[in-house]
Amino acid sequence: GDSVTQMEGPVTLSEEAFLTINCTYTATGYPSLFWYVQYPGEGLQLLLKATKADDKGSNKGFEATYRKETTSFHLEKGSVQVSDSAVYFCAFHRDDKIIFGKGTRLHILP
Amino acid sequence: DAGITQSPRHKVTETGTPVTLRCHQTENHRYMYWYRQDPGHGLRLIHYSYGVKDTDKGEVSDGYSVSRSKTEDFLLTLESATSSQTSVYFCATNREGTGGIRPQHFGDGTRLSIL
Numbered sequence: 164g165d166s167v168t169q170m171e172g173p174v175t176l177s178e179e180a181f182l183t184i185n186c187t188y189t190a191t192g193y194p195s196l197f198w199y200v201q202y203p204g205e206g207l208q209l210l211l212k213a214t215k216a217d218d219k220g221s222n223k224g225f226e227a228t229y230r231k232e233t234t235s236f237h238l239e240k241g242s243v244q245v246s247d248s249a250v251y252f253c254a255f256h257r258d259d260k261i262i263f264g265k266g267t268r269l270h271i272l273p
Numbered sequence: 274d275a276g277i278t279q280s281p282r283h284k285v286t287e288t289g290t291p292v293t294l295r296c297h298q299t300e301n302h303r304y305m306y307w308y309r310q311d312p313g314h315g316l317r318l319i320h321y322s323y324g325v326k327d328t329d330k331g332e333v334s335d336g337y338s339v340s341r342s343k344t345e346d347f348l349l350t351l352e353s354a355t356s357s358q359t360s361v362y363f364c365a366t367n368r369e370g371t372g373g374i375r376p377q378h379f380g381d382g383t384r385l386s387i388l
Contacts, residue, residue, distance in 0.1 A: 197376060206277075206363050206379030207316075252315065259304065259323060260331070261377060265315035 165190050169253045169264035176243055177272050184238040184267045186227075186253035194255040196220075196229055196236040201250040201266070210238075210251070245271045276300050277380035279364050285386045292351040294383050296364030304367040305347040306377065307331075307339065309360040316363070322347055354387045361385070 169186045176182060188196070195214045199207040211220035216231035225240045236253060248271045253264040276299035286292055296305060306321040308331075318331030320339040328339050336358060338350045351358055361384050365377040 199376075204381070206365075206381050207377075208379065209376035212376065259321065259329075260306075260318055263316045265313070 165255075165257050165262045167253050167255065167262055167264035169251075170267050171265055173268040173270055175270040175272065178245055179242045180271075182238070182240040182243045182247075182269070184251055184253075184269070186236045186238065186264060188234050188236065188253070188255055188262075190234075190255055190257065190262070193231060194257060196227070197254045197256070197261075198225070198227055198236070198238050199252040199254060199263075201252065203249070207252060243269075243271050245273050247271050277364060277366060277378060279362075279380040279383050281383060282381070283384045285388065286354055287388055288355055289353050292354050292385065292387075294349040294362055294364075294385070296347045296349070296380060298345050298347075298364075298366045300366065300368070300378075301344060302366035302368050302378070303344075304369065305341065306365040306367075307337075307347065307349045308363045308365065309333065309358075310363060310382070311360050319349065319362075356387050359385060359387045 166189045197212045198210040200210045201207045211222040213220040213229040219228045227236050227238045250266045250268050252266045254261050278297045280295045307319040308316045310316050317333045319337050322328045322341040340348045361382045363382050364380040367377050
């Protein structure tokens with residue numbers, strides 16, 4: 164069935180390090196793909212999205228490319244900051260619902 | 274954000290008591306959702322609504338009921354709370370069904386502890 168698999172973490176990096184959070188999905192067809200971010204004590208908010216194959220979503224220095232061949236949507240950032248510490252969720256929409264991964268907790272050390 | 278207010282933000286109650294959580298939105302979004310977030314499980318859908326008086330079950334609906342009598346309000350009720358329902362509950366809304374490309378908008382959550 165439909166599902167999203169992402170590394171669960173926690174991922175701990177030093178400030179200015181390169182970040183990759185892997186995400187792969189199983190779905191029929193080619194759904195729109197999303198990354199949501201949850202900062203401490205808050206709800207989820209959209210970070211970026213891509214609506215078709217080879218699209219690249221970007222926001223706040225984060226990027227992810229919709230790879231149809233590998234059914235992946237990996238999140239990357241070239242130089243992370245302490246303020247990027249949060250939980251990141253990969254997701255896609257199916258019918259009237261969203262299929263979420265379990266989230267990856269990211270800690271950035273100063 | 275989409276003007277989503279969850280109330281209460283924190284609640285502690287005892288096993289066996291009824292609990293109602295409220296989600297209020299000001300954006301006139303048609304779709305509303307209730308999730309619970311637990312360590313190791315991510316977000317799990319409890320119930321959702323696709324219009325006034327129109328609701329459907331999610332993957333973890335047992336022990337929960339919902340009501341939507343107005344577009345702006347979506348209530349989640351635990352008829353007889355159990356310790357396994359201790360969690361953080363999030364409400365979300367969407368202007369349209371998620372078959373489209375629009376993201377969901379989330380409230381800030383309700384932390385519920387059942388002793």
